[in-house]
Amino acid sequence: MKLDKHPEAEALIFDLDGTLSDSLPVHIATWHKVCAHYNCTFNEGIIEEMTGMPTIRFAERVIADNNLQGIDPEEIVRMKQETFWESANLLRPHVPVVDLVMKYHGKIPLAVGTGASRRSAMVQLETLNLTHYFDAIVTADDVTRHKPEPETFLKCAELIKVKPEKCQVLEDGVLGMEAAKTAGMYLIDVRPFTYQ
The missing domain is CATH 3.40.50.1000 (HAD superfamily/HAD-like)
Known part of the structure; x- marks a missing residue:
């Protein structure tokens, strides 16, 4: 085929x-780095479920899954994107x-x-x-x-x-x-x- x-x-x-x-490997590694910063965990299972959605939706999901209080999803998006851009050479x-x-x-x-x-x-x-x-x-x-x-x-x-x-x-x-x-x-x- x-x-x-x-x-x-x-x-x-x-x-x-x-x-x-x-x-995908770069995105997953990036999310783990971001979550380590916030002392929370990233559930890799949401990748398949949410692929195609904008990063803000992932950030909102991370906040909800980890019950993060007072964290701005836009702040998570900024960190995620900057970390991803820095890792672009791995793509x-x-x-x-x-x-x-x-x-x-x-x-x-x-x-x-x-x-x-x-x-x-x-x-x-x-x-x-x-x-x-x-x-x-x-x-x-x-x-x-x-x-x-x-x-x-x-x-x-x-x-x-x-x-x-x-x-x-x-x-x-x-x-x-x-x-x-x-x-x-x-x-x-x-x-x-x-x-x-």
Whole structure:
């Protein structure tokens, strides 16, 4: 089984974390560092459940799970993001997904639709040397309704001027897959290709 686009798809939209970027180990290590600072624990199980949501939702969950009193979630987000950016050199690409970017670059429109902040997305794409391959990049900062809502992917389609039903999304997160289906787009679950 080889990773490729649907024959009817006229554009590809890529999730970033866990799809283009093998960032999960770096995210997990970063969350453990942040939680160590607050003398609490990070439940790694929430990663799969919440992948695709903005960092503030994770921070709120950490506060709730650890019953942290008087801690500002924005403060946790700041520390998490700064720690992640400092560790960007540890990021690696998911080769089968990036190979697809290379195959279709210049042939059909390509976009990134991510739940990461604009700065985190750009840090990752620049670290992996992928920024220039995409015609549009939609981040958590560009939408008001995040995955599982379809707004991220619909905005990608609008920016690359391709009808949603002619776009194909590549995703590893359950919430992102739900968003792609709601948007009426073709979908590839990249997990069988990236977790080999």
